Amino acid sequence: MLVLRVKLPIEGTRRLYTTLYLLLLLLAVLALMGYGFIAIGVASYFLVVVALCYSYVALTSSSTTCSLTDISVDLDRGKATLKAELELGCRPTCYGLKVMLDLPSQLAVEASTYRAKVTLPESSGKLTLSIPIARRTGLHVVGPLMVVAVDPLGLLRRVTYVRETLVIKIPPEIAVAPLAKWYGIMRASSGARTLTPGQGLEYHSTRDYEPGDELRTVDWKATARIGKLFVKTFEVETPIKALLLVDALPHMFVGSPKSLFEHCAELAVALATYLLKRGDTVEVVVVSEDGVKRSGELRSITKLSNVLEFLASVRWPKMSPYTMVEPKPMGRAIEMLRNSLASVSVVVVLTSTLGSSTRLRELELLSSYSRSRGTDLLVVVPIASFFSARSSLEDALYKVLRFGIISREIHAVEAIRKLNLKVIALTPSKALERAIAELEKLRKVKVL
Known part of the structure; x- marks a missing residue:
């Protein structure tokens, strides 16, 4: 009190x-x-x-x-x-x-x-x-x-x-796509078979029986037709272990009614929800002026509240959302990711470069680290309108600022693509759909 x-x-x-x-x-x-x-x-x-x-x-x-x-x-x-x-x-x-x-x-x-x-x-x-x-x-x-x-x-x-x-x-809003839409994305992508890894195995092919094969895998129709033992092989997905890196440095807090950080936070929640429902492992990392914070590994959808609480604890800087600042270097976050790449299968970086050469060099360095560790890297850059105008005068004032921000972002995205990085630069809703499709392409399938 x-x-x-x-x-x-x-x-x-x-x-x-x-x-x-x-x-x-x-x-x-x-x-x-x-x-x-x-x-x-x-x-x-x-x-x-x-x-x-x-x-x-x-x-x-x-x-x-x-x-x-x-x-x-x-x-x-x-x-x-x-x-x-x-x-x-x-x-x-x-x-x-x-x-x-x-x-x-x-x-x-x-x-x-x-x-x-x-x-x-x-x-x-x-x-x-x-x-x-x-x-x-x-x-x-x-x-x-x-x-x-x-x-x-x-x-x-x-x-x-x-x-x-x-x-x-x-906390951020949970603006996730409907589950029916997720099924559509999964069917359209390669390697997506079931909602839960290890369950609902799909038939892959038939091969000759080998000593040690289980009796329940015998293909009785092929055996009766040809006269020798055959067994069925099935395919099953391997779960993804994803690390979602959310950029919360001061330049990400520009924009109204939603800042770049808020768009990235909502995308992180949506991706975490999707991956946890798929039975994958997720960890959220936030890079801010207070340092690097990690949510810890999450393996169940019941832990989604931890992600919401984690992102709600990101402190806003003492600046107006209408003030443009240059991106600060991530610093310790790059070294932390370098040490964590061996234990994850994919890193999703949710950021906005705003044309910063420093951020481009950091992404290039992170790309080299991920290639050496055999980890996939996906960069998601939400393209938003940044400012909402309540009058024609405000719209005229913000139009120049909006044009400058978006043009710098587009040039930065082209520079990222030249580094042979997978980058998604779309509106937040479209970026979510594309990111889910890319994650499904990275999902590996084992034949049993």
């Missing part, structure tokens, strides 16, 4: 300074017209009003207690609502009290609104605040949560706030 106890001095509002400016003009006019006594009376009346407002704010703020008992985020169909439960106590009334919560730029519903304001009811007790926020995947730092006491005329106010910051986590 966080208790709001830190009180700032009483300060004037913009209305007070505007009123004071107009009052000075009025007093000057009255003095020039020879109405000095009237001017003194008006000034005295104004001072009395300000004194009463000051007393009201001081009394209200000193007798008000407010504690934060719980904070959570409700998610519903792409929307998010921040809910804060408060325990409010005020005497004699809560009239004039407001709760304000500072939001980071990525959570603001409107581009110019970074502070949520809620007027409190006039009675004490428990209160639940519901504040609409943008659904942005990751860990966000919000706050401070402030209680503001304002006099009835709105001339003076006093802010009581929490020094501690509040942390909320928002």
Whole structure:
């Protein structure tokens, strides 16, 4: 429980300074017209009003207690609502009290609104605040949560706030393709036979009987027709052990209503869901400013919640989603992958190069490591619209920025292809389908 106890001095509002400016003009006019006594009376009346407002704010703020008992985020169909439960106590009334919560730029519903304001009811007790926020995947730092006491005329106010910051986590959306569509992709790709490896073996061919073959594999029809023992051979898939590398460095957090990181995180969740349903092993690795973090090996679809929690713990940098920055080098992630390549069958890198030569060199280095270890490497670059405009003016401003980002990305993708790397550069939904098809092509089939 966080208790709001830190009180700032009483300060004037913009209305007070505007009123004071107009009052000075009025007093000057009255003095020039020879109405000095009237001017003194008006000034005295104004001072009395300000004194009463000051007393009201001081009394209200000193007798008000407010504690934060719980904070959570409700998610519903792409929307998010921040809910804060408060325990409010005020005497004699809560009239004039407001709760304000500072939001980071990525959570603001409107581009110019970074502070949520809620007027409190006039009675004490428990209160639940519901504040609409943008659904942005990751860990966000919000706050401070402030209680503001304002006099009835709105001339003076006093802010009581929490020094501690509040942390909320928002998991990525599970935007996976329908299972029927997965079956269609699997049938169209080579090497895909069953949903669960080792079950539902399909007939491959017939060969001569050899000592040690099981009796249940005998092909009785061929044996009766030819007069000698024949056995059936079957094919079965070998499971994939995939490592999904999600780039969460600062340049990936550009874009609105979804950033490049969010597109990559949703693709990682969709691919993990698909592979786990296929009976494969998945590990998610995130590269961010906080270092390299690994989710550990996951072998069951029941562990999908671990992936969601893991990606929801990625901290957003202190920057606007409309700010372009150059990609930083992955550094330790490349060395970590080099040591892990021998134990995985495929590495899927979810990133955006934004035309960075440093990132291209890192991908080339990673490609050489994977070839030496016999591991397949797949690079997925989601091509998104980056910015959503709410007006024709914003659209005109963002059009140049969108064109610059996408053109740099396309040139970078062409450079990646020249390195003989498998790269998928499509819209997020198309990239998911293509990535699943490529993974199915990499799936090996054994003949038993």
